[in-house]
Amino acid sequence: MSGLIVQKYGGTSVGNIERIKNVAKRVVNTKELGKKVVVVVSAMGDTTDDLVKMAYTISSKPTEREMDMLLSTGEQVSIAMLAIAIQELGHDVISLTGSQCGIMTSNRHSKARIDNINTTRISYELNQGKIIIIAGFQGINSEQDITTLGRGGSDTSAVALAAALKAEKCQIFTDVDGVYTADPRIVPDAKLIPAISYDEILELASLGAQILHPRAVELAGNYNVHLEVRSSFNENSGTIIEEDIDMEKVLIRGISLDENIAKISVLEVPDKPGIAFKLFSSLAGADIHVDMIVQNVTRSAVNDMTFTVAMDELQNAVNIAQEFAFEVDAQKVEYDKGVAKLSVVGTGVVANAEVASKFFEALYEMEINIQMISTSEIKISCIIDKEKGKEAMKYMHKKFDM
Amino acid sequence: MSGLIVQKYGGTSVGNIERIKNVAKRVVNTKELGKKVVVVVSAMGDTTDDLVKMAYTISSKPTEREMDMLLSTGEQVSIAMLAIAIQELGHDVISLTGSQCGIMTSNRHSKARIDNINTTRISYELNQGKIIIIAGFQGINSEQDITTLGRGGSDTSAVALAAALKAEKCQIFTDVDGVYTADPRIVPDAKLIPAISYDEILELASLGAQILHPRAVELAGNYNVHLEVRSSFNENSGTIIEEDIDMEKVLIRGISLDENIAKISVLEVPDKPGIAFKLFSSLAGADIHVDMIVQNVTRSAVNDMTFTVAMDELQNAVNIAQEFAFEVDAQKVEYDKGVAKLSVVGTGVVANAEVASKFFEALYEMEINIQMISTSEIKISCIIDKEKGKEAMKYMHKKFDM
Numbered sequence: 072m073s074g075l076i077v078q079k080y081g082g083t084s085v086g087n088i089e090r091i092k093n094v095a096k097r098v099v100n101t102k103e104l105g106k107k108v109v110v111v112v113s114a115m116g117d118t119t120d121d122l123v124k125m126a127y128t129i130s131s132k133p134t135e136r137e138m139d140m141l142l143s144t145g146e147q148v149s150i151a152m153l154a155i156a157i158q159e160l161g162h163d164v165i166s167l168t169g170s171q172c173g174i175m176t177s178n179r180h181s182k183a184r185i186d187n188i189n190t191t192r193i194s195y196e197l198n199q200g201k202i203i204i205i206a207g208f209q210g211i212n213s214e215q216d217i218t219t220l221g222r223g224g225s226d227t228s229a230v231a232l233a234a235a236l237k238a239e240k241c242q243i244f245t246d247v248d249g250v251y252t253a254d255p256r257i258v259p260d261a262k263l264i265p266a267i268s269y270d271e272i273l274e275l276a277s278l279g280a281q282i283l284h285p286r287a288v289e290l291a292g293n294y295n296v297h298l299e300v301r302s303s304f305n306e307n308s309g310t311i312i313e314e315d316i317d318m319e320k321v322l323i324r325g326i327s328l329d330e331n332i333a334k335i336s337v338l339e340v341p342d343k344p345g346i347a348f349k350l351f352s353s354l355a356g357a358d359i360h361v362d363m364i365v366q367n368v369t370r371s372a373v374n375d376m377t378f379t380v381a382m383d384e385l386q387n388a389v390n391i392a393q394e395f396a397f398e399v400d401a402q403k404v405e406y407d408k409g410v411a412k413l414s415v416v417g418t419g420v421v422a423n424a425e426v427a428s429k430f431f432e433a434l435y436e437m438e439i440n441i442q443m444i445s446t447s448e449i450k451i452s453c454i455i456d457k458e459k460g461k462e463a464m465k466y467m468h469k470k471f472d473m
Numbered sequence: 474m475s476g477l478i479v480q481k482y483g484g485t486s487v488g489n490i491e492r493i494k495n496v497a498k499r500v501v502n503t504k505e506l507g508k509k510v511v512v513v514v515s516a517m518g519d520t521t522d523d524l525v526k527m528a529y530t531i532s533s534k535p536t537e538r539e540m541d542m543l544l545s546t547g548e549q550v551s552i553a554m555l556a557i558a559i560q561e562l563g564h565d566v567i568s569l570t571g572s573q574c575g576i577m578t579s580n581r582h583s584k585a586r587i588d589n590i591n592t593t594r595i596s597y598e599l600n601q602g603k604i605i606i607i608a609g610f611q612g613i614n615s616e617q618d619i620t621t622l623g624r625g626g627s628d629t630s631a632v633a634l635a636a637a638l639k640a641e642k643c644q645i646f647t648d649v650d651g652v653y654t655a656d657p658r659i660v661p662d663a664k665l666i667p668a669i670s671y672d673e674i675l676e677l678a679s680l681g682a683q684i685l686h687p688r689a690v691e692l693a694g695n696y697n698v699h700l701e702v703r704s705s706f707n708e709n710s711g712t713i714i715e716e717d718i719d720m721e722k723v724l725i726r727g728i729s730l731d732e733n734i735a736k737i738s739v740l741e742v743p744d745k746p747g748i749a750f751k752l753f754s755s756l757a758g759a760d761i762h763v764d765m766i767v768q769n770v771t772r773s774a775v776n777d778m779t780f781t782v783a784m785d786e787l788q789n790a791v792n793i794a795q796e797f798a799f800e801v802d803a804q805k806v807e808y809d810k811g812v813a814k815l816s817v818v819g820t821g822v823v824a825n826a827e828v829a830s831k832f833f834e835a836l837y838e839m840e841i842n843i844q845m846i847s848t849s850e851i852k853i854s855c856i857i858d859k860e861k862g863k864e865a866m867k868y869m870h871k872k873f874d875m
Binding site: 088091092122125126128129130133134136137138140141143144147148150151152154155156158159165166168170171192215216217 | 490493494524527528530531532535536538539540542543545546549550552553554556557558560561567568570572573594617618619
């Protein structure tokens with residue numbers, strides 16, 4: 072749809088009445104530029120956390136279906152409040168839940184995937200000249216049950232809507248100015264990146280930059296959605312994310328540090344065909360995302376298998392690894408929360424052997440032990456001691472003259 | 474459906490975590506008696522009021538559609554919390570929003586009427602052996618928008634579901650023990666009524682007894698739903714409401730006082746055919762319920778028209794009366810908030826002339842001026858000075874030896 076802009080505002084941006092009014096003004100300003108506007112919002116401030124806490128006062132194991140029923144109210148409050156604030160500014164507006172705006176998802180509660188979006192209602196309301204306010208993070212499954220999309224859900228809602236509606240662009244408003252060469256809270260010299268490719272931000276985001284969820288970026292890349300990350304508190308232009316960034320120009324985009332991970336090792340696994348598949352398919356079946364994997368042959372016919380997962384999936388992952396170890400007669404399962412992943416990201420990483428050598432040299436100079444290594448087309452990552460993470464990030468940022 | 478019980482718990486009964494757990498136990502007890510159970514709940518405690526206040530910090534005139542979007546989250550939180558509490562007790566349960574359980578309503582936001590209930594989903598889940606928890610007060614209209622049912626909405630949801638599902642009975646759990654001969658907070662001698670007919674409770678309820686909303690009673694009467702009003706805080710048997718109460722037995726059921734009304738007068742209305750219709754159809758068009766109407770011919774060709782409305786509809790009603798007065802060239806519109814309606818209710822009222830005479834005698838003895846009078850098959854009501862209302866109620870309760 073030509074002239075259509077999808078905007079997404081996170082929980083901090085709609086954290087109180089004043090901020091909701093501020094967002095209403097921004098939305099109206101965009102509308103008054105002659106644009107059609109679809110706005111995706113998250114729950115206000117800590118609402119979701121508060122609802123989770125309330126549920127856990129009643130049960131330590133509430134079902135995911137009922138948690139989705141509970142948590143989806145957070146966004147529903149936000150859309151009504153923002154719609155009311157926009158009406159107060161004299162504009163036609165309508166709020167829609169995930170169900171009403173046709174976001175059809177898989178049946179998997181608390182971690183649903185968007186299957187497709189039926190845009191009939193949105194298109195109808197846009198053609199009536201209305202601003203549309205949509206509840207992020209939620210959808211509806213084939214049984215008409217409310218689902219939530221899990222981590223990065225609202226970003227994903229926004230990008231999926233931008234793709235389905237063929238929007239001119241998708242603007243993600245957040246509480247930072249855009250994407251930086253490193254986390255500015257840790258590296259004060261970090262610089263804003265004005266433009267970056269999908270692949271590069273994907274590596275930076277999934278490595279802990281926390282600006283934009285990788286699911287959303289991946290979707291944007293697949294459907295070629297023009298993305299912008301901007302602050303909802305100022306008028307700075309932020310970071311543009313699109314396909315046709317001049318990839319030859321910049322060697323290194325940024326340094327990232329992910330402290331929110333844990334390492335699990337299954338020791339002395341008998342070396343049989345299909346045994347790795349057995350473990351990792353069990354993990355995938357429980358929707359646990361495994362990041363780095365290393366397999367060491369320690370002695371004849373026995374392997375050590377080591378992998379990393381997000382911290383909040385550690386317990387589930389360890390349980391599954393234990394079951395696996397028992398089943399295949401491995402020696403034992405160990406885990407370590409004291410690790411971090413340090414990465415250097417940029418299209419020049421693999422093209423230029425100097426990058427890797429500089430990276431390892433820096434770690435050597437800092438006397439940091441490398442526990443695991445992985446590389447891709449555009450990044451090198453190492454698992455290191457968490458205590459040395461921040462220091463290493465700062466040193467690395469300098470080493471690459473960023 | 475045989476063996477099916479519909480229970481409704483109001484906002485006070487689910488006002489905090491402990492109370493939700495208490496309700497969960499009651500529901501499970503009923504289920505364990507071998508019954509199928511459908512539970513309708515209101516929003517927790519002051520949730521609805523808090524949401525209304527929040528909306529009004531942003532706008533003094535939020536649209537009713539967006540208010541419905543906002544307020545319906547209150548019940549959605551309750552159903553999820555209650556479902557989680559019941560799961561914790563080891564029972565199969567599922568929560569359903571008004572939309573999911575097929576409550577189809579008119580398009581009128583904030584005051585929607587239930588058109589019909591598509592019970593497919595509820596019947597399916599009941600046949601799976603599940604307890605069903607349903608959000609009261611809400612439904613969905615033909616445009617798939619969330620509507621709320623207005624005053625008495627949750628009671629109405631419960632009775633409508635009981636009718637649609639052909640339930641054995643519909644139990645309304647509240648914070649009082651049942652229906653009394655007068656408001657026990659005002660008349661300490663008031664007695665619990667163990668059984669009462671639809672018509673009688675209708676008169677008592679609409680006259681301000683506040684136990685059970687008249688909409689719900691009317692619906693129960695139309696579909697012959699066996700109703701019970703009981704306390705959610707004890708095991709007392711409460712009040713049963715059904716058709717085949719022995720109507721000859723009791724002369725007077727109770728005395729009620731409604732202080733939540735106001736009186737409006739349009740003075741010196743030219744006496745033309747259809748002129749009353751004009752005023753009252755305008756009021757009906759704005760969904761304003763007019764209660765008593767009196768028309769006095771003061772002098773030739775000019776009438777004074779006086780009527781009463783609920784206090785919270787006073788402003789709207791006065792506006793409409795003003796427009797009407799201007800249009801038909803009436804002299805002016807006056808209103809009075811200082812009035813109350815005192816009524817005596819019972820099947821014996823009209824059958825026995827002594828009742829009316831006793832009623833008027835009591836008012837005379839108390840030197841209370843009667844401003845308006847209306848009578849029906851089973852009640853006599855007078856509009857009197859609000860300041861004398863409570864005193865008159867107590868006196869009347871004694872006068873009729875209740």
